[in-house]
Amino acid sequence: MPAIDHVVTELSAWTPFLAAGFLWNIVISLVAFALGTALGYMMVRLRLSRVGVARRAGGTATELMRNVPTYVFQFYLVFMLPDALPLPCTAARVPLPPWLKAALALALAVAAFVSDSLLRTLRAWRQGRREDVRLFVSSCANYFVIIVMASSTASVIGVPELVSRCNTVINVIGTSSAMLWVYLYAMAWFFLFCSAMSMLVRGASRRLDRRRGDD
Secondary structure (H helix, E strand, C coil), X not given: CCCHHHHHHHHHHHHHHHHHHHHHHHHHHHHHHHHHHHHHXXXXXXXXXXXXXXXXXXXXXXXXXXXXXXXXXXXXHHHHCCCEEECCCCCCEEECCHHHHHHHHHHHHHHHHHHHHHHHHHHHHHCCCCHHHHHHHHHHHHHHHHHHHHHHHHHHHCCCCHHHXXXXXXXXXXXXXXXXXXXXXXXXXXXXXHHHHHHHHHHHHHHHHHHHHHC
């Protein structure tokens, strides 16, 4: 087991490299949440439609996206989608890097979550239960934390996010004991970020409760 001062020195030296990897986790999560929210909203519109075929299509799409493992879907996208898509009538091509494919995979889970949660919220709104909107917002924030943690699976398809860079650091250091400290360091990054997000959500919810009580 290396001395603690040596561990601190090594981790400090690699911190900028690991921080850049964690930034990829945040980018993937934000893109996945944005795409998934838009797709989930479209599915809610279908599920609220007066046309039976549209309602069934929205419900089926939600069930499919809820039950497809995003881990498996990442591999599907990597092997089935090209590295770039040609734009119609032009010679330009839109790149599809691995991080975007990882975000697309995670967006499926977000879409299913938004479809179910927003559908309940809209029905509650129509029944006069306005407080359910606040619950929807807080649940979305909590689900974003889950997506941030799930973004670490992008390492398996070559995205240089935090876990992938931890493996690089461990290989460069070249000692088996480094694995424990590097992964603990990575866990601390996720823990501190997700804990801060959860505290912000709880704080915002308490302020809204007090404001509603004053009204």
